[in-house]
Amino acid sequence: MRMQFWRDAVEDIYSDNPPHQPVATELWRAVKKHNLTKMWFMKIIDEREKNLDDRPYRNIQELETYAENTQSALLYLTLETLGVRDIHADHAASHIGKAQGIVTCLRATPYHCTRQKVFLPMDICMLHGVSQEDFIRGKQEKNVRDVIYDIASQAHIHLEHARSFSKKVPVKAYPAFFCTVALDDYLYNMRKVDFNIFHPSLQKTSTLLPLYLYIRSWKTTY
Secondary structure (H helix, E strand, O other), X not given: OHHHHHHHHHHHHHOOOOOOOHHHXXXXXXXXXXXXXXXXXXXXXXXXXXXXXXXXXXXXXXHHHHHHHHHHHHHHHHHHHOOOOOHHHHHHHHHHHHHHHHHHHHHHHHHHHHOOOOOOOHHHHHHOOOOHHHHHOOOOOHHHHHHHHHHHHHHHHHXXXXXXXXXXXXXXXXXXXXXXXXXXHHHHHHHHOOOOOOOHHHHOOOOOHHHHHHHHHHHXXX
């Protein structure tokens, strides 16, 4: 019901007849001002709807598909608001969005486990002989940490790939990619605790993030 409301709202927005709802009104204004692509909104809605059944991802590719259609789609829209329509920027957004989706899944794991839910890719868990129950019980054995290492490594690979062609990405697009500051910080802290997903330090927000963000923007990198 909720997703259908937003699906209808997007259709109405692009018909120049937005519903009388604050968020929808602002979206309509943004669409008019920046000529935003309707497809990205619909991808986000469709993917979220498919994800409402609260089941774990069957494999890392399924998690990446979810991230591409949600996180990356948001980055494509952000690029459009910045006036950037560039194939290299889109390529970077695809990889950064996937990294963000993977990291978000990791960060949320301790919380989900308290609710008796595990969404981590089943293929990687099975590879290391780890069950959902192991995560729900908060186990910290090496094979559990190996699962987290493999998943976190995939996020790192996407970030490195996005940066491998940064010289081809318009500088105007960089502000859209500053979310990498938080991703790098989380992955770095994860390595420091040897990929113990339940370590208390990983649930704290880094007070240095604003400084890291300033340095990243000053260096004109992502």
